[in-house]
Amino acid sequence: MTLEAGQPxxxxxxxxxxRIRRNWxxxxxxxxxxxxxxSGPLLIVLVYSFLKPGDFSGVVWxxxxxxxxxxxxxxxxxxxxxxxxxxxxxxxxRSVRLSLATTLITLLLGLPTAYFIATRSGxxxxxxxxxxxxxxxxxxxxxxxxxxxxxxxxxxxNNSLMSLGLIAEPIQILYTDxxxxxxxxxxxxxxxxxxxxxxxxxxxxxxVEAGYDLYANRLQVFRKVILPxxxxxxxxxxxxxxxxxxxxxxxxxxxxxxKNMMIGNFIELQFGQxxxxxxGSSLSILLLLIVMAALLxxxxxxxxxxxxx
Amino acid sequence: xxxxxRKAFSVRRLPxxxxxxxxxxxxxxxxxxxxxxxxxxxxxxxxxxxxxSLDWYAVAAQNEQVQDATxxxxxxxxxxxxxxxxxxxxxxLGTTRTAKxxxxxxxxxxxxxxxxxxxxxxxxALLIFFASIKVATGYSGLAYLILAHAAFCVPFAYLPIxxxxxxxxxxxxxAAADLYATPWQTFRRVTLPxxxxxxxxxxxxxxxxxxxxxxxxxxxxxAGQDTLPTYMLGQLRRAVTPEVNAxxxxxxxxxxxxLTAFFILTGRNDKSA
Numbered sequence: 001m002t003l004e005a006g007q008p009x010x011x012x013x014x015x016x017x018x019r020i021r022r023n024w025x026x027x028x029x030x031x032x033x034x035x036x037x038x039s040g041p042l043l044i045v046l047v048y049s050f051l052k053p054g055d056f057s058g059v060v061w062x063x064x065x066x067x068x069x070x071x072x073x074x075x076x077x078x079x080x081x082x083x084x085x086x087x088x089x090x091x092x093x094r095s096v097r098l099s100l101a102t103t104l105i106t107l108l109l110g111l112p113t114a115y116f117i118a119t120r121s122g123x124x125x126x127x128x129x130x131x132x133x134x135x136x137x138x139x140x141x142x143x144x145x146x147x148x149x150x151x152x153x154x155x156x157x158n159n160s161l162m163s164l165g166l167i168a169e170p171i172q173i174l175y176t177d178x179x180x181x182x183x184x185x186x187x188x189x190x191x192x193x194x195x196x197x198x199x200x201x202x203x204x205x206x207x208v209e210a211g212y213d214l215y216a217n218r219l220q221v222f223r224k225v226i227l228p229x230x231x232x233x234x235x236x237x238x239x240x241x242x243x244x245x246x247x248x249x250x251x252x253x254x255x256x257x258x259k260n261m262m263i264g265n266f267i268e269l270q271f272g273q274x275x276x277x278x279x280g281s282s283l284s285i286l287l288l289l290i291v292m293a294a295l296l297x298x299x300x301x302x303x304x305x306x307x308x309x
Numbered sequence: 310x311x312x313x314x315r316k317a318f319s320v321r322r323l324p325x326x327x328x329x330x331x332x333x334x335x336x337x338x339x340x341x342x343x344x345x346x347x348x349x350x351x352x353x354x355x356x357x358x359x360x361x362s363l364d365w366y367a368v369a370a371q372n373e374q375v376q377d378a379t380x381x382x383x384x385x386x387x388x389x390x391x392x393x394x395x396x397x398x399x400x401x402l403g404t405t406r407t408a409k410x411x412x413x414x415x416x417x418x419x420x421x422x423x424x425x426x427x428x429x430x431x432x433x434a435l436l437i438f439f440a441s442i443k444v445a446t447g448y449s450g451l452a453y454l455i456l457a458h459a460a461f462c463v464p465f466a467y468l469p470i471x472x473x474x475x476x477x478x479x480x481x482x483x484a485a486a487d488l489y490a491t492p493w494q495t496f497r498r499v500t501l502p503x504x505x506x507x508x509x510x511x512x513x514x515x516x517x518x519x520x521x522x523x524x525x526x527x528x529x530x531x532a533g534q535d536t537l538p539t540y541m542l543g544q545l546r547r548a549v550t551p552e553v554n555a556x557x558x559x560x561x562x563x564x565x566x567x568l569t570a571f572f573i574l575t576g577r578n579d580k581s582a
Contacts (some may be wrong), residue, residue: 026403027416030396030463037460038423041434048437058440109336112329119321130572135337137564139521141538142557145545146340149347154356156343189337208320218323247427249524254545264429271433271528281437284430291427 042288049282057275067278071286088266095262098177099245102184103238106192109185110237114196118203129197136190144254147183148174151255175257183255184245191244192237199233200226232302239298243291263287345561348554365555374540375556382520382536385451389458390466390515396459397466397515398508402500405474406482421468423461431461432528439529449531457529458519465518466511473507506574513567513574520560 049067051059074085117128135143150156151173158170173179203226211221227234249264256262261269263283270280348366352359369375400420404413423431439453481503485495523538530539537556544553 023407024403024410024413024416027400027420028403030400030467031416031419033392033396033456033460034419034422034463037435037456038426038431039419041438042426042430044437045430045434109329109333112323112326113333115323115326116330126572130568131334132337133572134565134568135341137517137521137568138341139523139538139557139560139564141521141523141541142344142561143340145541145553145557146344148545149343150340152356156339159356186336186340189333205320212320222323244427247429249429249432250542254542264427267429267433268528271436277437280433284433287427288430291425295425 045281045284049278049285051278053276053278057271057277059277064278067276067282070276070279071282091261091263091266094177094260095246098181098184098262099242099248101181102188102245103192103242105181105185106189106241107234107238110189110192110196111234114193114233115200117193118197118200132190132193132197136194140187140250141254143187144183144251147179147186148254151179151182174255175260177256177260179255180252180260180262183251184248187251188241188245191240195236195240196230196233199230199236203229235298235301239294243294246290247287341561344554345558347551348558350551350554353551365551366559369552369555369559372552374535375537375552378535378537378540381451381534382538385454385458385536386516386519388455389462389519390512392455392459393462393515393519394466394470394508394512397463397511398470398504400463401467401470401474402496405471406500421464424464428461428524432525435525436528443531451534453529453531454526454534454536457525458522461522461525462515462519466508466515469511469514470504470507473504473510477503510571510574513571517564517567520563 048059050063050065052062052064052066054060070085071088072085073082074088075082113132117125117132120128152158153170153172153174157173158167161167162170173182207225207229208221211225216224246262247264248262249268252260252262252265256265264287267280267283267287270276270283274280347358349361349363350358351362351364397420400416404416404420407413435453435457439457443449443453477500481499482495485499486492490498521538522536523542526536527539527542530536535543537560541553541556544550
């Protein structure tokens with residue numbers, strides 16, 4: 001479908017080709033908008049991470065590595081000794097732990113779901129896919145809010161547990177790490193199902209049949225035949241869930257309350273009450289670097305895979 | 310073909326997978342259904358059912374802040390999706406109807422950048438950038454929000470349009486050019502009608518994405534510029550009200566409406582392409 005396919009057959013066609021070569025100029029307005037509205041400001045963040053914080057907010061234009069130092073270490077105000085910044089480490093650890101747990105939960109729930117959808121026939125498949133897409137396009141805030149409703153002390157989860165006689169008093173789920181985890185697994189589940197579905201849909205079931213013919217049982221077929229083939233889908237889904245989980249802001253804020261912060265909320269804090277814009281900037285760049293590393297890993301992992309089926 | 314095997318046992322079925330799937334769908338829909346149901350609750354409780362009523366929709370509709378936020382949300386989403394779709398269409402033409410050139414990967418990365426950078430990072434970057442512009446120019450209108458929304462909507466509009474353009478046979482366009490149509494005539498009479506479903510799909514995605522955005526809006530907006538999502542976020546900080554349920558349900562209805570249209574539109578694409 002590339003231009004090379006249409007070899008110039010006449011002078012006119014050659015002229016068209018020459019004109020077509022300048023067509024990339026049409027991308028310029030979009031690029032300009034993105035430079036102003038997305039990429040350019042990132043450079044400012046990078047610069048700010050190497051400056052000193054202003055007294056109330058903003059920055060003082062003096063070069064400093066202090067913000068990057070502050071990410072991991074804190075200087076004692078009394079004896080000037082340097083120690084690890086425990087509060088920061090707690091937040092990083094929580095973010096990584098919750099993001100990994102979210103990825104795992106969505107994978108455990110999403111893989112069977114994607115498999116189920118991919119093995120339906122035509123019309124049914126469209127129906128189930130549509131059902132997965134509705135929550136995906138539903139406002140993130142509404143979905144988080146729905147989970148908030150479920151997990152409240154007077155919410156459905158506690159009410160039904162109590163009426164079943166499993167618990168005597170409501171358990172406090174809201175404003176804990178568990179609530180954040182449930183919320184993130186809930187909002188990011190479709191992001192896992194969709195790429196997994198795409199991978200399983202391409203699976204050649206003759207290979208599965210061949211596995212059974214060679215006396216493999218279901219578990220063996222799943223592990224030795226299906227899993228290796230759909231691995232790119234698993235990697236894609238995991239990245240798609242892990243990346244937004246790590247930078248999550250709305251879900252931890254609504255379900256975790258003020259205490260169960262993740263990196264996203266911590267960054268916001270530096271631009272609000274924290275009044276430490278350089279620290280907020282260096283944290284943003286750090287988050288960006290981690291995300292880029294994950295994406296790079298994904299690109300390399302998926303380009304090494306040979307296409308199946 | 311697999312029918313013969315399915316009688317004994319289906320190679321496509323794995324034990325327990327259907328159960329997990331049903332749990333999955335129940336878990337996905339139960340919270341949303343609760344929200345929708347309780348938006349019709351007569352009482353002011355979000356836990357106790359006191360009969361059916363549309364009172365909370367009336368309360369939400371009469372709330373001036375909600376009215377303002379709704380109008381602002383729609384205004385921003387219309388402008389942002391309009392700008393994003395126009396620029397994305399041009400960019401999609403520029404990247405598919407062109408000879409390979411060295412910078413093409415860079416253009417692709419730039420256009421898709423909002424999908425890769427965590428939203429909170431973009432939000433913070435725009436906060437810093439626009440804060441200094443606001444101080445320098447004294448202007449603090451809606452243009453910042455429209456600009457920011459348009460920027461992150463570009464990839465959502467770009468991807469379906471590009472997919473459509475790549476799936477199109479170039480024979481008709483080349484034929485038009487051979488018959489001495491100017492580039493503009495070729496575009497207007499041949500390319501545009503063929504790519505139109507992709508453009509409409511892209512515009513709808515951009516519209517929904519803009520309408521739903523919380524984080525970037527929260528950071529970029531000036532005082533008194535709440536959109537529906539940021540208004541709801543502000544309400545959540547105080548108390549959970551059935552009014553928010555009503556707004557959520559209305560937004561949900563709009564999303565499903567647009568999505569259904571999107572599915573019908575892209576579904577028809579597949580058959581014709």
